[in-house]
Each structure stands twice: as C-alpha cells, then as structure tokens.
Amino acid sequence: MASLDREDPNYFGAGPAMLPTSVLQQAALDLxxxxxxxxxxxxxxxxxxxxxxxxxxxxxxxxxxxxxxxxxxxxxxxxxxxxxxxxxxxxxxxxxxxxxxxxxxxxxxxxxxxxxxxxxxxxxxxxxxxxxxxxxxxxxxxxxxxxxxxxxxxxxxxxxxxxxxxxxxxxxxxxxxxxxxxxxxxxxxxxxxxxxxxxxxxxxxxxxxxxxxxxxxxxxxxxxxxxxxxxxxxxxxxxxxxxxxxxxxxxxxxxxxxxxxxxxxxxxxxxxxxxxxxxxIAKGGLEAQEQLNKRKASKLYAALDQYPKLYKQPVSKGVRSDMNVVFTIEGEGLEAEFLKLAKEKKLDGLKGHRSVGGMRASLYNAVTEHSVDLLVDFVNEFGKAHSN
Amino acid sequence: MASLDREDPNYFGAGPAMLPTSVLQQAALDLxxxxxxxxxxxxxxxxxxxxxxxxxxxxxxxxxxxxxxxxxxxxxxxxxxxxxxxxxxxxxxxxxxxxxxxxxxxxxxxxxxxxxxxxxxxxxxxxxxxxxxxxxxxxxxxxxxxxxxxxxxxxxxxxxxxxxxxxxxxxxxxxxxxxxxxxxxxxxxxxxxxxxxxxxxxxxxxxxxxxxxxxxxxxxxxxxxxxxxxxxxxxxxxxxxxxxxxxxxxxxxxxxxxxxxxxxxxxxxxxxxxxxxxxxIAKGGLEAQEQLNKRKASKLYAALDQYPKLYKQPVSKGVRSDMNVVFTIEGEGLEAEFLKLAKEKKLDGLKGHRSVGGMRASLYNAVTEHSVDLLVDFVNEFGKAHSN
Missing domain, CATH: 3.40.640.10 (Type I PLP-dependent aspartate aminotransferase-like (Major domain))
Known part of the structure; x- marks a missing residue:
C-alpha cells in the first residue's frame, strides 16, 4: 500500500485550494x-x-x-x-x-x-x-x-x-x-x-x-x-x-x-x-496567520512592481487582494512561457480565471511562505530575463 | 502513523452508511x-x-x-x-x-x-x-x-x-x-x-x-x-x-x-x-449485487418470521424493503437488551429511526453477507431465549 506522505506542494490554485498536508493525513486515517x-x-x-x-x-x-x-x-x-x-x-x-x-x-x-x-x-x-x-x-x-x-x-x-x-x-x-x-x-x-x-x-x-x-x-x-x-x-x-x-x-x-x-x-x-x-490555532491563530498572509502578499506584489513594463496589474493599489494576486504579462507568448517555466519549477495553479485570462497566484492560508519565496524568486528571474 | 487497516465493520446504520473498506483506503490515499x-x-x-x-x-x-x-x-x-x-x-x-x-x-x-x-x-x-x-x-x-x-x-x-x-x-x-x-x-x-x-x-x-x-x-x-x-x-x-x-x-x-x-x-x-x-463492477455488477441483496434480506426476514410473538413487523409482506428491515420487540425492556447484546457481538447501528422507534437493520450494498449471517444467528439466539 502506498504511503500517506507527500512533498508539500507549491500550489497557487484559486480553489478548490490546497490544504495543509498534516490535515489531510489525519483526515485520511479518520476516513x-x-x-x-x-x-x-x-x-x-x-x-x-x-x-x-x-x-x-x-x-x-x-x-x-x-x-x-x-x-x-x-x-x-x-x-x-x-x-x-x-x-x-x-x-x-x-x-x-x-x-x-x-x-x-x-x-x-x-x-x-x-x-x-x-x-x-x-x-x-x-x-x-x-x-x-x-x-x-x-x-x-x-x-x-x-x-x-x-x-x-x-x-x-x-x-x-x-x-x-x-x-x-x-x-x-x-x-x-x-x-x-x-x-x-x-x-x-x-x-x-x-x-x-x-x-x-x-x-x-x-x-x-x-x-x-x-x-x-x-x-x-x-x-x-x-x-x-x-x-x-x-x-x-x-x-x-x-x-x-x-x-x-x-x-x-x-x-x-x-x-x-x-x-x-x-x-x-x-x-x-x-x-x-x-x-x-496550533500555528498561532488568526493574528499569526494575518501577519503571514500580509507578508506573503507584500513580497509578491513588491516583486511584480519591480517590473512594471512586464507585469501589468489590473487592480488599483488600495484594493489589491492579499489572497488572489492577478497580473498579465506583456509580450507575445510570454504568459505561456511563464507558465511553462513555472511548472518546471513545480510552481502550479498560476493560470488566471478563464473569464479574464492572465495569471493569478492565490495565497490562501495553506500556501506556505516558502512556496511564495520560490514564486517571488521566479518572478524576479523571469522579470530580469525579459526586461531591458 | 496509524495504519489504513480496519476490521470490516458489521454496521447496519440507515445512512450515512458504511462503505467498502477497500474504497475508503483508496480514497484516503487519493485525498x-x-x-x-x-x-x-x-x-x-x-x-x-x-x-x-x-x-x-x-x-x-x-x-x-x-x-x-x-x-x-x-x-x-x-x-x-x-x-x-x-x-x-x-x-x-x-x-x-x-x-x-x-x-x-x-x-x-x-x-x-x-x-x-x-x-x-x-x-x-x-x-x-x-x-x-x-x-x-x-x-x-x-x-x-x-x-x-x-x-x-x-x-x-x-x-x-x-x-x-x-x-x-x-x-x-x-x-x-x-x-x-x-x-x-x-x-x-x-x-x-x-x-x-x-x-x-x-x-x-x-x-x-x-x-x-x-x-x-x-x-x-x-x-x-x-x-x-x-x-x-x-x-x-x-x-x-x-x-x-x-x-x-x-x-x-x-x-x-x-x-x-x-x-x-x-x-x-x-x-x-x-x-x-x-x-x-469488479464484484459482478448489478445482477450479482441484486442477488446478494435479495439473499441478505430473505435470510433476515426468515429469521424474524420464526418468532412472530417476539419480533413484530409493521410492514406487510408484499412491500417489505430489501434495504431497511424494521421490527419491534415485544416485552418490557427487551429492545434495550437486544441492542446491548448486539453491541457486545459488534453488531451496530440497529436502533430504529427516532420517529418510529424499534429496530432497523439496513442491508445496503456494502453490508456483507457475513455481517447479515452474524445478525441472523443473533436474531435466532435472542428469539430462542425469549420465546416459550
């Protein structure tokens, strides 16, 4: 029988979203x-x-x-x-x-x-x-x-x-x-x-x-x-x-x-x-989660903001969501390339909603800061490669 | 970490009902x-x-x-x-x-x-x-x-x-x-x-x-x-x-x-x-399941019918359900005793719906013939003990 282990995913899907691995493991046993x-x-x-x-x-x-x-x-x-x-x-x-x-x-x-x-x-x-x-x-x-x-x-x-x-x-x-x-x-x-x-x-x-x-x-x-x-x-x-x-x-x-x-x-x-x-609650409750979420979102928005000619953000600064970070990428074929390279780095679920296109990184509670750091690194790397 | 094994339950609950253990094990992994x-x-x-x-x-x-x-x-x-x-x-x-x-x-x-x-x-x-x-x-x-x-x-x-x-x-x-x-x-x-x-x-x-x-x-x-x-x-x-x-x-x-x-x-x-x-499908499809279900129900009704003074069946013979077998037990305190002794034999979920009382044995697809046989043995045993 296969095991209940998995590598923590770097998954930014908009929902159904990822859940903490430990929660799913306990749920599997309780099932x-x-x-x-x-x-x-x-x-x-x-x-x-x-x-x-x-x-x-x-x-x-x-x-x-x-x-x-x-x-x-x-x-x-x-x-x-x-x-x-x-x-x-x-x-x-x-x-x-x-x-x-x-x-x-x-x-x-x-x-x-x-x-x-x-x-x-x-x-x-x-x-x-x-x-x-x-x-x-x-x-x-x-x-x-x-x-x-x-x-x-x-x-x-x-x-x-x-x-x-x-x-x-x-x-x-x-x-x-x-x-x-x-x-x-x-x-x-x-x-x-x-x-x-x-x-x-x-x-x-x-x-x-x-x-x-x-x-x-x-x-x-x-x-x-x-x-x-x-x-x-x-x-x-x-x-x-x-x-x-x-x-x-x-x-x-x-x-x-x-x-x-x-x-x-x-x-x-x-x-x-x-x-x-x-x-x-075990991880510090809502206060800790709120701080973590703010940090995650700030890091990603900051990275995107560094390359304003490449990453276009349709949402005004004052109403940007901490949960769903949406952006498009300027340049023929670059969105497809972004998704392809992200996938190679095991960064998944980044495609935007079918009705609006572009990219969407959802940073829900279960998305770890480590996953966001990996995404931020990739956003920077891709940004450098496609800016001049 | 605990295992995904369990003894197959003898569970006659009316729903949510038991599911095949092998199904739950696969679902646990897929979760x-x-x-x-x-x-x-x-x-x-x-x-x-x-x-x-x-x-x-x-x-x-x-x-x-x-x-x-x-x-x-x-x-x-x-x-x-x-x-x-x-x-x-x-x-x-x-x-x-x-x-x-x-x-x-x-x-x-x-x-x-x-x-x-x-x-x-x-x-x-x-x-x-x-x-x-x-x-x-x-x-x-x-x-x-x-x-x-x-x-x-x-x-x-x-x-x-x-x-x-x-x-x-x-x-x-x-x-x-x-x-x-x-x-x-x-x-x-x-x-x-x-x-x-x-x-x-x-x-x-x-x-x-x-x-x-x-x-x-x-x-x-x-x-x-x-x-x-x-x-x-x-x-x-x-x-x-x-x-x-x-x-x-x-x-x-x-x-x-x-x-x-x-x-x-x-x-x-x-x-x-x-x-x-x-x-x-792996177990033979609907035809096999239907035969199994008919056999399960027939066995239980036959056992109950043997002790008509003890086990009262409120449902007319022509419309008896193969899925939910309901009966009451005549005699002061005997229903409670039936449930208690059943539980000791690990036969569970037999209490009738709160609106009608009595007993109810649900024989849904996942209930095995072995479970029904154990219940039938118990029904007979209890029947003999309380008939004269």
Whole structure:
C-alpha cells in the first residue's frame, strides 16, 4: 500500500485550494477509522453523538478564532457560494418583513464577477434590487472600488440588506473597508478570505463563506448570522406579499434550529473544517496567520512592481487582494512561457480565471511562505530575463 | 502513523452508511496525492482536466451499471434528498409549462415519512399539489401501499409528474411496482435503494438519489433525467404564471449544460462515488449485487418470521424493503437488551429511526453477507431465549 506522505506542494490554485498536508493525513486515517469507532467519520449517522460533536466543535472553533459575539450564530449549508446567492434574498427579506411588515430592497455593491453573479441571481428570483456601486460602470473594468461616499445611498427602513463580496477571487479585488450604513444589515461574501485576517463580526448581519479556499474541501459553506435575523415572517405572510420562499434546506431558522442537520450534513467535510481550524490555532491563530498572509502578499506584489513594463496589474493599489494576486504579462507568448517555466519549477495553479485570462497566484492560508519565496524568486528571474 | 487497516465493520446504520473498506483506503490515499499529481483529489480545480475526468467517468459508470438509455442524462447536485424535494417541483413544472403552456399539478404518493416530507415541501413552496394515495389514511400507519388501481387517477395533460419514494428508509417499505400513468412523467426518490437492483430507467422522467446509503458519502445527490425534460419555459414565462423558480444551482438545464460544475462540485465526494461504482463492477455488477441483496434480506426476514410473538413487523409482506428491515420487540425492556447484546457481538447501528422507534437493520450494498449471517444467528439466539 502506498504511503500517506507527500512533498508539500507549491500550489497557487484559486480553489478548490490546497490544504495543509498534516490535515489531510489525519483526515485520511479518520476516513477509515474515526476515534476507534471501527467506522470512518463519513460513515457514522449525522444524528449520532460523535457526529454532533464534530459539528459543535467546529462551530466552537469558528467562534473562538473569529471572536464571534453571542449576538451571532454559526451554521453550515451544502452548496457553496452560488447557493448562498440564492438563499440570501429570501431569508433576509423574510427577516425584514418580520420587523417592518413589508418587503425591503436588496442593495448590491458590484465590484467583480462574484458580486455580479449574486446580484443577478437576486434579480432573477424576483427580488426588488438596487445597485449601490458598479466598478465596471465607474472604471470600465473590475479592478477598483468606488470611494464609499460616492456610492448611491440606500434608504434605512426600506432596504433589507447591503451585500458585498469582501474579496473578489476572479478579479483580485479586496475591500479595505466594510460598507456600513446605520440601520441596514451588512451581508458579506467572505468565500475567499474568511480566516485570512481578523474581522469585527459584530458589524455583520450575515457572513457567507464557501469552505474550499481557506478552510476545507468543496461541499460545505459557513454562515455566521446575527441571531435577531433568525426571526422571520411566516411562509404564509411571505406568500401573501409575493416574496419567494427559500427551499427548506436553506431556510436559515430551520437549519439553525436543527444544528445544521435538518438534512444530512456531510460530516467528513465538516470534520476537515475542524482539523483545519485546529491546525490554524496550533500555528498561532488568526493574528499569526494575518501577519503571514500580509507578508506573503507584500513580497509578491513588491516583486511584480519591480517590473512594471512586464507585469501589468489590473487592480488599483488600495484594493489589491492579499489572497488572489492577478497580473498579465506583456509580450507575445510570454504568459505561456511563464507558465511553462513555472511548472518546471513545480510552481502550479498560476493560470488566471478563464473569464479574464492572465495569471493569478492565490495565497490562501495553506500556501506556505516558502512556496511564495520560490514564486517571488521566479518572478524576479523571469522579470530580469525579459526586461531591458 | 496509524495504519489504513480496519476490521470490516458489521454496521447496519440507515445512512450515512458504511462503505467498502477497500474504497475508503483508496480514497484516503487519493485525498493526499491523486494520480501522482502531488495534490489530493479534493484540492484540484473543479475545472481542471483530472476533475472533469472524475465527473465524466462517474457518469459513465452510472450509465453502464444502470443501462441508462441515450434518452436520459446523469447529473449531480449537492444537498441530498431534501434539496431534491425543493428542486423537483419548480423544474418539472417548468418543463410542463414549456410543453403545455400552463402549469401542471404535482401528484404525490405518500407511503412513508420521506414522500410525506417531499409532498409538504412542494405545498409549502406554493405548487398546486394533489395526493394520489396516502398509506397512513388508508391503513392508519405507514407499512403498506394501496393497490395501484385504488389510487386516485391523475389527469394527463394537467399533471406535471407523479412522485413516489421507491424505498422508504424510515418505514421499511419498498415499492413492488412503478406507478406509471400514460402520458405523465414518473419521478422517483431512490435515495436508499439506487444500485441495489436492476431498474428500467426508460420508465422514469426523473430519478433522484442521495449518495449516502448505497453509493458514497453524504454531500452529493445523483439525478437521472429524461433529456426532453431539460426543455423548460423561460424564467420570465414562469414568473408571469406565478410559478416559483428553482435557485440557479438547482436549475437542471443550467447544471446539465455545465456538466454538473456550474458551481463548485465537491470532487472528492464524486471521486468516492466513482470508486464505489468501480468496486461494484469488479464484484459482478448489478445482477450479482441484486442477488446478494435479495439473499441478505430473505435470510433476515426468515429469521424474524420464526418468532412472530417476539419480533413484530409493521410492514406487510408484499412491500417489505430489501434495504431497511424494521421490527419491534415485544416485552418490557427487551429492545434495550437486544441492542446491548448486539453491541457486545459488534453488531451496530440497529436502533430504529427516532420517529418510529424499534429496530432497523439496513442491508445496503456494502453490508456483507457475513455481517447479515452474524445478525441472523443473533436474531435466532435472542428469539430462542425469549420465546416459550
């Protein structure tokens, strides 16, 4: 039988992303025999005590790492960000109806392809939506964020939530601020930067984050919700107002009431979350991880900045992502050569998203500083060879 | 480091269920280094060639094992049966509108707790539903199925589909027939008996089956759809008719068009499906599995039938499930004693569903005949000890 060893990869893929080797090794063992039960963690009933313990412990670890206040609750859903795009409007509007007796508007900041998709899905489902800012309209491309004071102002008492994507994975744009308006709930997609740095969770009505970048395998999404928002109008009230309902498996109050196991929760996938969070704590927690991530990103941006004629960066300096560093390479055939030479040096996953092209180096939590140093060396080497 | 070995469990849990040890061992290795890529199968991009190959190969294996005709397509969704309950009415009604220019009724056979849940969700979402048969109303309990000729007849041209649950996991009731009506699509939930026996797929408009019983881990659901049903009315047409839309990640035409990767597909979970199907083929395919399953179930029912005063079976003989054998034990404290003694013999997972109590022995594909023989011996032994 082959071994559970591997060389640590230098992998910069945008997600599903690499996970710490030690986490995968433990998960591999637990897949076969978990906690001496004689059964793997994926085979036990989702209603058994060991499964409930996995869910509870994972929730506790999130609460600890993110310092989630008692006003907020953590839960898990299958389905990733796209399911979030669909489930957020019906749930948040149902909360708004409960409080205000009428449906509220869904306000979106469009700063890249993910927030755009989320907005489009809310419109498609028939919710009353408005756009507060659209980077493409403002700048002709995604790569910047309009100054907050220039955004269209949503109306408190009429707006169910303001939605934004804190880190746009495809476009490499990360918010340097939280778009807070007095009296309006903030909803954030943190799929590609959750647990990359500290955040003040108390400012959010709802956070949604797919696991497959910083915290686990594809197949599970983390939600952090202000408990007050679990008070929703009834299905009948919503139907009478013409508000579409969330499918029951994504009806947040039902999911929370059933400790994320209203339907069968994929326990193996949650178990991996748990192992990743334990590993993060063992390595110094969020503070250490944030410092490491800042260092990784600074090094790579600094290298790219040294060769501005070769490496073109479409993202403005103030909104550059620490997670996804995007750039193009000027010169016929040079992008292909860059990828080919990188591969020879075992630097993988650098190709940009098919919709925008170019390069993208994702520097998620599990990407080591050593991997980034190797990439930086290569960026410099390639830069020298192709500058004159 | 601990090993990947384990003693084969004697586990009769209803799901998530046990998987073949050899499958889990291969999956454990692939979690760390898949196909010598230096990365685990859960870490590669869902749009990479090796990931697409996993999806395509898994689809092909389903087509081969179930002899799926070219008129039908296979796709995967996250979310399990409950997500299926919510996604079936909007999709199938959208197909009906495309063909008939008006919404159709959703007709349900209620033969146990799962079909009941599915019906209730369709009603909740606002679809126009009717009940063709309700075992609880007919017999005072779930445990039988009304003769097909006694069902209420749905009207062709007005009924979008007839829905039934082929095997009711909680109640131990399995259909001995397919409720076919000329000109009406049949929709079946095969979550707990897919690949347990041969089936004529051509008879179905749609099949939905959560993986976590016979074919894999929780977190993925298999759909087999008649291709003609992928023709749907547009969102605008549906909105104008007041038909609720499916969330985009469960909009079947979108999912099929994107080869099940419109959103991030959990590749590790699909990979396990693939390994389970390969293992099934290596062991003789569906024919061999069906014979094995029939033998396993017959042996256990025969043992229980020998002690009718002790072991009470709530399910009528003609509709007994080969997958989930349910029974209660007469006599103060005897159920607890049965479970205790079973556990001492390493026979696990026998407790019935919390909603019905009693015992339930699930005999899914991965449960070996040896395990069943041990259980049968114990049932006999316990039977002798408590009969007089």
């Amino acid at each position: 076969i025999n978990y906690d001496n039960l004689g059964l793997g963690v994926g085979e036990i009933s989702h209603r058994s005590a060991p499964a409930i313990e996995v869910v509870d412990e994972t929730k506790q670890l999130f609460k600890k790492l993110l310092e989630i206040p008692d006003t907020h609750e953590v839960f898990f859903l299958q389905g990733g960000g796209t399911t979030g795009f669909s489930s957020i409007p019906p749930n948040l509007v149902a909360s708004f109806v409960k409080k205000h007796g009428k449906p509220g508007k869904c306000a979106y900041a469009i700063t890249g392809s993910w927030s755009k998709k989320s907005y489009e899905e809310a419109v498609r489902l028939g919710f009353y939506c408005e756009v507060l800012t659209d980077s493409k309209k403002a700048y002709g491309k995604f790569g910047d964020i309009e100054p907050f004071e220039q955004w269209k102002k949503p109306t408190p008492g009429e707006t169910a939530y303001v939605y934004y994507c804190d880190n746009e994975t495809v476009n490499g744009v990360e918010f340097p601020f939280i778009p807070e308006y007095e009296g309006i709930e903030v909803v954030a997609d943190l799929s590609s930067n959750i647990l990359s740095r500290k955040m003040d969770i108390s400012k959010f009505g709802l956070i949604m984050a797919g696991a497959q970048k910083n915290v686990g395998l594809a197949g599970i999404t983390i939600y952090i919700i202000k408990k007050a928002l679990l008070e929703q109008a009834t299905d009948d009230e919503l139907k009478a107002l013409g508000v579409p309902l969330a499918p029951i498996a994504t009806h947040y109050p039902t999911v929370v009431k059933n400790n994320s196991a209203y339907n069968t929760i994929p326990i193996f996938t949650v178990h991996i979350l748990k192992l990743v969070l334990q590993n993060l | 760390i280094n898949y196909d010598n890529l230096g990365l685990g199968v859960g870490e590669i991009s869902h749009r990479s060639a090796p990931a697409i190959e996993v999806v395509d190969e898994t689809k092909q294996l389903f087509k081969k094992l179930l002899e799926i005709p070219d008129t039908h397509e296979v796709f995967f969704l996250q979310g399990g049966g409950t997500t299926g309950f919510s996604s079936i009415p909007p999709n199938l009604v959208a197909s009906f509108v495309k063909k008939h220019g008006k919404p159709g009724k959703c007709a349900y056979a209620i033969t146990g707790s799962w079909s009941k849940k599915s019906y209730e969700e369709a009603v909740r979402l606002g679809f126009y539903c009717e009940v063709l048969t309700d075992s609880k109303k007919a017999y005072g309990k779930f445990g039988d199925i009304e003769p097909f000729e006694q069902w209420k007849k749905p009207t062709p041209g007005e009924t979008a589909y007839v829905y039934y649950c082929d095997n009711e996991t909680v109640n131990g009731v399995e259909f001995p027939f397919i409720p076919e009506y000329e000109g009406i699509e049949v929709v079946a939930d095969l979550s707990s008996n897919i690949l347990s026996r041969k089936m004529d797929i051509s008879k179905f408009g749609l099949i939905m089956a959560g993986a976590q019983k016979n074919v894999g881990l929780a977190g993925i659901t298999i759909y087999i759809i008649k291709k003609a049903l992928l023709e749907q009315a547009t969102d605008d047409e549906l909105k104008a008719l007041g038909v609720p839309l499916a969330p985009i990640a469960t909009h079947y035409p979108t999912v099929v068009k994107n080869n099940s990767a419109y959103n991030t597909i959990p590749i590790f979970t699909v990979h396990i499906l693939k390994l389970v199907l390969q293992n099934l």
